[in-house]
Amino acid sequence: MADLFRELLVNPDSENACLFDDDEREEFIFQLMKAVATGGSMCQYEDQWKPYLDAVKLTYKDMLKVYKNANTGKIQVASHVFRVTGLAGAGLFPVDNDHNACFVAVDPTARTVTVWYSAFVPFW
Amino acid sequence: MASESKEGFEPIAAATTVVIEELSSEDASQLVGTEPSQKSSVEFDQLVFAPWICTDPESKEKVRQWYVFSTCVVSFLPLDFDLVDCRNLDPTLSLTKYTFAGAFLDDKKFVAQFLVDLFNSPSLRASMPVATKQSGQTSLAGVVESVQYEVLSTSVTSMTFFDRLVEEGTSRGGFQTLAPFATALLCRDSHRDRLHSQVH
Numbered sequence: 001m002a003d004l005f006r007e008l009l010v011n012p013d014s015e016n017a018c019l020f021d022d023d024e025r026e027e028f029i030f031q032l033m034k035a036v037a038t039g040g041s042m043c044q045y046e047d048q049w050k051p052y053l054d055a056v057k058l059t060y061k062d063m064l065k066v067y068k069n070a071n072t073g074k075i076q077v078a079s080h081v082f083r084v085t086g087l088a089g090a091g092l093f094p095v096d097n098d099h100n101a102c103f104v105a106v107d108p109t110a111r112t113v114t115v116w117y118s119a120f121v122p123f124w
Numbered sequence: 125m126a127s128e129s130k131e132g133f134e135p136i137a138a139a140t141t142v143v144i145e146e147l148s149s150e151d152a153s154q155l156v157g158t159e160p161s162q163k164s165s166v167e168f169d170q171l172v173f174a175p176w177i178c179t180d181p182e183s184k185e186k187v188r189q190w191y192v193f194s195t196c197v198v199s200f201l202p203l204d205f206d207l208v209d210c211r212n213l214d215p216t217l218s219l220t221k222y223t224f225a226g227a228f229l230d231d232k233k234f235v236a237q238f239l240v241d242l243f244n245s246p247s248l249r250a251s252m253p254v255a256t257k258q259s260g261q262t263s264l265a266g267v268v269e270s271v272q273y274e275v276l277s278t279s280v281t282s283m284t285f286f287d288r289l290v291e292e293g294t295s296r297g298g299f300q301t302l303a304p305f306a307t308a309l310l311c312r313d314s315h316r317d318r319l320h321s322q323v324h
Contacts, residue, residue: 019288020288026274026276026277027276027277027278027280028276028277028278029278029280029285030285049289056283059219062219075281076281077279077281079278080230080235080278081276081278082273082274082276083274083276084243084271084272085272085274086271086272087243087264088268088270089266089267089268089270090266090268091254091264091265091266092243092264093254093255094254094257095257103276104239104242104273106228106238108227108228108230110223111224111226111227111228112221112222112223113222114219114220114221114222115222117252117254119255121256121259
């Protein structure tokens, strides 16, 4: 990778990989940041940190429903999120690649499903 | 939809007023009536989801799941998915929202069938093209028999989750001129990174 930030996201052996443990890497927001920052073969990096944060924040808010737990007073996420890696019987991604992403967020209270699909297609 | 403050995300105000705590099957049965199985799903929704009874989403979901399980209305017939227009959803990102009929259960078998139904639904196939090897797009073809998926955690409710990148930078002298650390991490290549480390 050309920069340390994206290396942190995709390389578990990165010297900065310890900043996020395994559980945190399975967080939807981390996977979202990884998809936004690494993206497809034509993805161009940003020199600034804020555009990444803004993009992830807006997408995260679009896909999830949150509510305040009246018992604990804490904000919680009501949605269930799944990362779809393949379909038996149909081709979801043209090639197998770690940068393929298909997120399905289900809001059971509003009965809505939000799907984000992003396939990695080699440039060459 | 949620709004965001400095601390993070906040829910809509209407979702915080009334709570049904630890709703038991007996309580829910009283809400529904003597024979919940004889109530239609619509009647149940009108009764239990009336604002004066319960406005807490978590409690609503508990009631819904109790109802579905207790009356055995769970079926694995294909669910109906309808495409709905949604604010801030960017078509260039293939970010699409659908509504579905029926209840959603946090159950492994149900989720597997739910996803199969979703990817077989005409609404999704008409609105979500998939990529081809030739950098083109096509609609999803073939009948989906099963879906390989992973469950992702959603415990994070604030963008402060990424603040550690900034905090880490304060302890690294070599990055101080490029603080916050996240910016320093965005150095274009490792040579530039090493150069900064040598200068400072």
